[in-house]
Amino acid sequence: MTARRLLLTGLVPLLLAATACGGDDSGTSTSSSGKKLDKVTLTLNWYPYGEHAPFYYGKQQKIFEKHGIDLDIRAGQGSQKTVQATGAGQTDFGWADTPAVLSGVDAGVKVKSLGVFLQTTPSSVQFFESQNIKSPADLKGRTIAGTAGDALSKTFPIFLEKNGLSESDVKVQNTDPAGKIAAVISGKTDGLLGYASDQGPTMQNKAKKPVSYLRFSENGLNFYSNGLIAGQKVLTGKKDLAQRMAKAVSESFAAAEKAPEPAVASMDGASEQLPPKEVLSEQFATTLTLLHTDATQGQAPGVNTEADWQQTIDVFAEAGLVSSPKAVGEYWDSATAMKG
Numbered sequence: 137m138t139a140r141r142l143l144l145t146g147l148v149p150l151l152l153a154a155t156a157c158g159g160d161d162s163g164t165s166t167s168s169s170g171k172k173l174d175k176v177t178l179t180l181n182w183y184p185y186g187e188h189a190p191f192y193y194g195k196q197q198k199i200f201e202k203h204g205i206d207l208d209i210r211a212g213q214g215s216q217k218t219v220q221a222t223g224a225g226q227t228d229f230g231w232a233d234t235p236a237v238l239s240g241v242d243a244g245v246k247v248k249s250l251g252v253f254l255q256t257t258p259s260s261v262q263f264f265e266s267q268n269i270k271s272p273a274d275l276k277g278r279t280i281a282g283t284a285g286d287a288l289s290k291t292f293p294i295f296l297e298k299n300g301l302s303e304s305d306v307k308v309q310n311t312d313p314a315g316k317i318a319a320v321i322s323g324k325t326d327g328l329l330g331y332a333s334d335q336g337p338t339m340q341n342k343a344k345k346p347v348s349y350l351r352f353s354e355n356g357l358n359f360y361s362n363g364l365i366a367g368q369k370v371l372t373g374k375k376d377l378a379q380r381m382a383k384a385v386s387e388s389f390a391a392a393e394k395a396p397e398p399a400v401a402s403m404d405g406a407s408e409q410l411p412p413k414e415v416l417s418e419q420f421a422t423t424l425t426l427l428h429t430d431a432t433q434g435q436a437p438g439v440n441t442e443a444d445w446q447q448t449i450d451v452f453a454e455a456g457l458v459s460s461p462k463a464v465g466e467y468w469d470s471a472t473a474m475k476g
Contacts, residue, residue, distance in 0.1 A: 163175050164206075165206045167201050167206075171201070171204070172204070173201060173204055173205060173206040174204055174205055174206065174377055175206045175208065176200075176205045176206065176207050176208065176228045176229065176377070176381065177208045177210060177227045177228045177229070178191065178207060178208070178209050178210065178227070178228070178229045178230070178231060179210045179211075179212050179218050179221055179222065179226075179227040179229070179230050179231070180209065180210065180211055180212040180218070180230075180231045181212045181214065181215045181218055181230075181231050181232050181233060181362060182211070182212050182213070182214065183211045183212075183407050183409045183410075184209075184211065184403060184406040184407045184409075184410055185334060185410075185411055185415075185416065185419055186333065186337070186400065186403075186411070186415065186416040186417065186418070186419025186420035186421075186422075186423060187254070187333050187334070187362065187419055187420065187423045188209075188231070188403070188406075189392055189396075189399040189400050189402065189403055189416070189420045189423075190385070190388040190389040190391070190392040190399060191207070191209050191231075191385070191388060192209065192399075192402040192403045192406055193388060193391060193392045193395070193398065193399040193402040194207075194384060194385070194387065194388025194391065194392070195207050195209070195388075195402075196402040197388075197391060199384055199387050199388050199391060200384045200388070202384070203380040203381070203383055203384040203387075204380055205377075205380060205381060205384055207384075209406075210227065211407060212230075212231070212232075214236075215232040215233040215235075215236035215237075215362075216232075216236045216239075216240070218230040218231065218232045218236075218365075219232050219236050219237055219240040219245055219247055219365065220240065220245060222247050222365050222366065222367045223240065223245035223246045223247045223367050223368070224367070225367050225369045228366070228370055228377075228381075229250075229364060229365065229366050229370070229381055230247070230364075230365045230366075231362060231363070231364060231365075232362065232363070232365050233287065233361055233362050234249070234252055234359070234360040234361060234362070234363060234448055235287035235290075235359075235452055235457055236287075237249055237363075237365055237467060238448075238449065238452050238457065238458050238467060239452075239457050239458060241462065241466060241467055242458050242459060242460055242462075246367055246368040247365050247366065247367050247368075248365065248366065248368075248371060248466075248467060248468060248469040249363050249364065249365050249440075249467055249468045249469065249473070250363070250364045250365065250366055250378060250381070250382045250438075250469060250472055250473045250474075251363055251364055251382055251385075251386070251438035251439065251440055251468075251473045251474050252360040252361065252362070252363030252438070252440055253362060253363050253364065253385070253386075253389060253427060253437050253438050254333075254360070254361035254362040254363065254423065254426040254427065255360055255361070255426065255427060255428055255429045255432060255440070255444060256353045256358055256361075256425070256426040256427075256428070256429060257351075257352055257353050257357075257358055257359050257360070257361050257426070258331040258332040258333040258334070258351075258361060258422065258423075258426055259287070259288055259291065259295075259329070259331060259332075259351070259352040259353075259357075259359075259361075260329075260330065260331070260332045260336070260349040260350055260351045260352060261275065261280060261327050261328070261329060261349065261350040262320070262327055262328050262329075262330050262332070262335060262336045262339065262347055262348075262349055263320065263326055263327030263328075263347070263348060263349075264320070264343070264345050264346065264347060264348070265345070265346040265347070265348045266345070267326055267327065267348075269326075269327070269348065269350065271299075271350070271355075272295070272296070272299035272300075272301060272350060272355055273299070273300070273301070275296075275301065275305070275306050275327075275350070276301060276305045276306065277305070277306075278306055278307070278326040278327065279306075279307045279308075279309050279324075279325045279326050280292075280306055280307070280308050280309065280325055280326060280327050280328060280329060281308075281309050281311040281315070281316040281319040281320060281324075281325040281327070281328040281329065282308040282309070282310065282311065282316075282328070282329040283310065283311060283312065283313050283316070283329075284310045286313075287452075287455075287457060288329040288330070288331075289308060289329060290452075290455040290456060290457050291352065291357065291359070291451065291452075291455050292308065292329055293455075294357055294451065294454060294455060295352050295355065295356070295357050298355065298356035298357050299355055299356060308329070309324070309325050311325070311328075316328040316329075316330065316335065317335060317338065317339045317342065320339060321339065321342065321343050331361075332349050332351060332422050333419050333422040333423045333426065334419060336349060336418075336422075337411075337414075337415045337418035337419050337422070338411060338415055340418075341411075341412060341414065341415045357451070358429065358447070359447065359448040359451045359452070360440075360444065360445070360448040361426065363438070364381070364382060364385050364438065366378050366381075366469075366472075371469055371472060375472055378469075378472045379472055382438060382472065382473055382474050383474065385437075385438060386436050386437045386438040386439075386474050387436075389427065389437035389438065390436060390437055392420075393424055393427070393437070396417070396420055396421065396424070397417070399420065400413065400416045400417050400420055403416060429441075429444050431443060431444055432444070432476070435476045436474055436476075437474075438473070438474040439473075439474045439475065439476045440468060440470075440473065440474075441476075442464050442468075442470070445464045445467065445468050446464055449461050449462075449464065449467070
């Protein structure tokens with residue numbers, strides 16, 4: 137999260153409105169070709185950034201319309217709030233980080249995933265190339281900016297352990313999310329814990345210095361990241377809509393992957409807080425490296441496996457983010473989700 141976007145969180149209220157998707161006039165619209173469409177709200181995990189290009193491209197290219205959906209894309213205020221809003225029926229669908237879904241379900245929020253699209257975690261240690269950090273071993277004695285209690289800080293000790301290090305080998309300086317990039321640029325810390333598809337490109341753009349990464353996924357630790365979620369009301373009463381939405385999102389990601397520049401361009405005007413185009417392009421390019429695990433290579437975006445879900449649950453149970461791990465089916469609606 138960039139400082140600018142985080143600071144604006146407190147200034148711009150998230151206006152969520154429950155939207156009917158059924159047959160009444162307020163819940164439907166008519167396309168230019170005369171097709172009846174269901175009005176659907178999708179709340180993102182944050183203000184729009186490069187990862188979200190497929191939604192805007194899918195809307196521009198009328199992929200959602202093809203599936204009978206009139207899509208309204210809304211900014212979010214973090215995955216946790218998106219999970220809560222989706223569970224409460226304040227938005228039809230959400231785009232949220234899987235750890236937030238797991239902890240939400242653990243706390244009794246009635247949501248399920250319709251498919252994780254970022255199946256390789258973007259979690260990483262990020263630093264300027266000049267730090268000469270080439271492997272996890274080079275982190276010994278370093279100071280890294282992190283935020284206490286978030287998924288990154290919870291899983292970092294597991295990352296260290298898998299690479300022969302202990303928590304005492306690396307100092308994690310508790311830093312507000314808005315201040316992590318500034319801490320690295322100012323030299324107060326040697327790096328930060330962040331997402332390769334978000335903070336890294338922003339930090340590189342701000343400092344005009346090349347940024348390097350130690351990705352968790354390339355160093356022994358992978359787990360699911362962002363995906364499409366729905367609440368109980370949609371899953372039980374509008375299963376057909378949920379299935380159409382999952383297919384439309386999958387097709388939008390596939391189309392955007394084939395046309396990255398037009399996909400990024402489709403975000404023009406999406407938000408006053410939109411990052412510069414070069415940052416959006418790098419964010420989306422990184423996002424495209426995260427769409428599959430070994431088990432889903434060659435499959436449509438959003439196709440998941442039970443084994444990958446179980447691995448993710450196990451990681452966050454070990455990290456203490458999930459206190460009462462449940463069966464995969466309690467988190468993922470495989471019957472409604474994309475099929476391989």
